[in-house]
Amino acid sequence: MKIQLEDKRYQKECIDIFTIFDLKQNLEFGECDFVIGKDYVKKDITYPFTTRLELKKILYTIFSNRFNYTNDWGILTGTKPSKILRNHTDEELKQMYLVNDENLKLLRNIEKVQSSIDFDEKNYNIYINIPFCPSRCDYCSFPTIVYKNNDRREEYLGYLLKEITEVSKSIDKYKIKTIYVGGGTPTSLDYTMLEKLLKAIEECFVSENLLEYTFEAGREDSLDFDKLKLLRKYNVTRISLNPQTFNEKALKAMGRIQNNENLIDLYTQAKDLGFVINMDFILGLLYDDVNNTRENLETLRKLQPDNITFHTLSIKNGSKYSQQYDKENFRENIAEKQMQLVKKWTSQNNYSPYYLYRQKNILNNMENIGYCKEIPSRYNIVINEELESIIGFGMTANSKIIKDGIIKYTNYKNLRDYSEKLDETIKRKVEIING
Known part of the structure; x- marks a missing residue:
């Protein structure tokens, strides 16, 4: 056009x-x-x-x-639709943005869950980025490093621990409410590296005031029982174990190596160790239809994870997955049907939506929704609603520090710049925190 x-x-x-x-x-x-x-x-x-x-x-x-x-979201294209709720009635929002009743109800239900939690702008939350993965999934747009091609994990860990040690001196650890270790695949660190990281986090950030400590364990091929026990030893309370789908054809199409049987075994072991567990799924994947979604939901019914996050596929232009998506002429409206099924299933199985966000190039202008049984992830609410300060550590990590507004700072996005300019990063971040 x-x-x-x-x-x-x-x-x-x-x-x-x-x-x-x-x-x-x-x-x-x-x-x-x-x-x-x-x-x-x-x-x-x-x-x-x-x-x-x-x-x-x-x-x-x-x-x-x-x-x-x-479209159910009308003319809304922003990443945080919850912001429109402020100072407007539902009728005004329908007139202004053409959002349908169902999505307004969804936003109000999320608002109700979030309003039951106390937040304070003086609190801190910590994000730590481990950018390594055993291999790259074709849909992934994150600047991850495939360590099997060039293993720089030990080198990176040295830089990261320096940043953590130096910047943490300016942070009152008793005001830290959540810690989130993401990536990448953080459990792609070997056992010795993992313990080094966990010790540093324990010394610099953990106190009796900490409410939530999440460690992404997204890929089963990076995880084992010994690592799970190590995470528990260092007071990690929550892990994210992310199948994306149990459909082997869809997994193969995205270049993801996954043993579903082993993943479920690890889930059971983690549950026995007392972790709160989140599982991530992606809607709109190639070769993943509504019947596959039903099968995924049936598996979830048996497992009963504490949190489930359903992401709608967001395709990065020019990516390997994007090219395949075009070639297959996939019917994008399948994602809408999958999400309708998810919303019905979560309601029937006592899961409540507790946060929602959207991404650029997301299929059908849709959404990503996090659901919980009883315990919502405080960190996920904080990062999406910008309610408390978040201090990010590691390559590409974002910081949003509340001081008369929100001061944003992003660490360098590649390992060379992150390492060479680390002293500059530390100095600037300390200035913002102390300013």
């Missing part, structure tokens, strides 16, 4: 709304009979507008008629 854009200030609005209907962004700008001027849109007839919100609604209506499709 082509649009004649007379005012380039509106290019983002055009792309944002068009992407709801065509994820591949086949939108061109040039001379044609579809014109967007300073205060009007002309397509067969002329539509006047005075605000960007009105422009978005006009574009949504035009594209909706063109593609014969309406």
Whole structure:
């Protein structure tokens, strides 16, 4: 589709709304009979507008008629839709953003769970990034390092521990409420490296005031019972064990090596050790249809994890998985049907939604939803709602520190820059914390 854009200030609005209907962004700008001027849109007839919100609604209506499709989130394309709840009634939100009743109810239910938890802007939360994986899944867009090709884990750990040790001197550990070790695949560290990291975290960040300590153990091929016991020894309370799907054809298509039987054995061992367990799944995968989702949910019914997070596939343009997705001409609306099934199943099995966020290039302008039985992840709420300070450690880690607003700082995104400029990173982060 082509649009004649007379005012380039509106290019983002055009792309944002068009992407709801065509994820591949086949939108061109040039001379044609579809014109967007300073205060009007002309397509067969002329539509006047005075605000960007009105422009978005006009574009949504035009594209909706063109593609014969309406979206449950209406014109909302941001990553944190919960922010729209503030200072508006549901009826106002429906009029402003065209969000449907079901999604507004979902947001209100999440708001209810979150409001039952006490947050304080003076608290700290810690994120630690371990960017290594045994192999790269084809859908992955994170700057992970496949350590089997070039093992720099020990080297990286040295830099990370230096950052933790130096910056932690400026943090009151008794104000730290959660710790989250993510990646990558943090359990891709070997046993000795893992214990070094856990000892440093214990010394620098753990106190009796800590409420939650999560360690991602996403891939079963990086985990064993000894590592699980080690995590428990150092007071980790919660792990994330992430099948993404149990469908072997879909796993193979994404280049993910997974032994489902071993994963379930590890789940049972972790449960016996007393961990709170989250499991991640992705909706919209190649070769993963609604029947496969039913099978995944039946397995979950037997396992009964404390938390389950359902992600809608977000495809990185130009990735290996994106190319395969185009080639297979996969029906994207399957993800919507899968999510409908998930919402029905979670309600029937006493899981409550407790956080929601969205991503760029997410299928069908959909969402990612975290569910809990009884215990929501405090860290996931904090990071999505920006309620308390988060201090990030390691390559690519983000910090959001609340001081008269939110001060953001991102560590360098590759190992060379992270290592060479580590002293600069430490100095700047300490200045922000102490400022």
